Amino acid sequence: MDAREPLGLRERKKLRTRETIRREAFRLFEANGYPNTTVEQIADAAEVSPRTFFRYFPAKEHVLIDDDLIPPIIEAFRSAPPEMPPLTAYRHAVTSTFAALSPPERENALRGQSMMYSVPEAQGLLYSHYVRLIRLISEALIDRLPHVRDAFERRVLAGVIVGVLLSVSDGTPLPGDPIAAGMEILEARLNLGPL
Template sequence: MRTDRCSFRQNTTTGQGTAAEQPTGLRARKKQRTRNALLRVALELFTTQGYDRTTVDEITDAVEVSQRTFFRYFASKEEVAFAVVDMVEERFVEALRVRPAAEFPFEAMRNAVAAAWDTIGEAIEAAVPVGLYMRTYQMIESTPALLAVHLRRSAELEEAVARLIAGREGLDVDTDPRPRVAVAAFTSVIRVTGRLWGQGQNMSLEAHRALSESYLDHLGPALAESWSTGARQRS
């Protein structure tokens, strides 16, 4: 995988940034408003009438800008669909990058998730309403074309995180399987809880966080301990 994947699609998230990185100049703020307007309108259309049925023309007409303006901010409809997901993933990775070196790999990933959750609601709200993000997640999970892309992107994210963990531990990810094994288990839990959250009745970020943290807390015991309620004979 290309190493630039580890920077989490900086090209696609240009202009979003964290609260401290939000544009301050008049021209920069205007560009940010245009980008956010395109993003919000696109996601509203995707979630109400369907991703496949929505055209770039419909998005630009609603915002009253040209197609050229749209493609100045987004390379494709697909990029718009995943823009907020990208931002959420980037929050996690940046939190992981700054975890103390003394933390073990799983501990570092677990704490990075917690740190990202502390600010993710505010970051999402700066781009789109949280409710719209929730509906977008459901839309991605229920749209075959987008789900296939989501799985591919998840695999790329997994590889990037494995390389980051390997770097923290001073390992060669191509000769030592442990970083990929650990990250595969960790990210699988995140995918499972995301799917369950999307299928549930409580679509709040708080519910998503609680479900994710509960499942992550069970990861170690699920792998290392017996699940049997009775005595098990071991050789």
């Protein structure tokens, strides 16, 4: 996905299998509808067994969430230049992570996000995805805002960032202009300096 560390053959094969499963699932969801597509159909189209499907995804709706993007976004957030305010750093992290994706990876990510917001069965998963993201951003804020020592305060600040993602992603789940514009509005209106 990016040039930070070359992956070994086994890891590349796992990534290809995961991408194939997602790509075939999206194709079937679009052709047959999400509720009418079974795990068995997805596995068959991806040329894997249902058991292999479940090694990569605990349930069908998990195909919609691209958890592989979270670690590089959080890492880019942590390693953004220290003089960048947190909101600018987060915007930078999302933009640079998506820019590093190959065209097939980007297409899978965007297709999954678009479906994630339109499939009612994924709503609970979406909630847990955002709660996890709040926790990870909160942990990363230890590095970005060392003067904020209170865990509750960091969690509230992380919740504000995720709130922007929630408010701009519903209906337009793309990592570009809507998220960047939302973060810019928040930056202009919110001072993240010491209390």
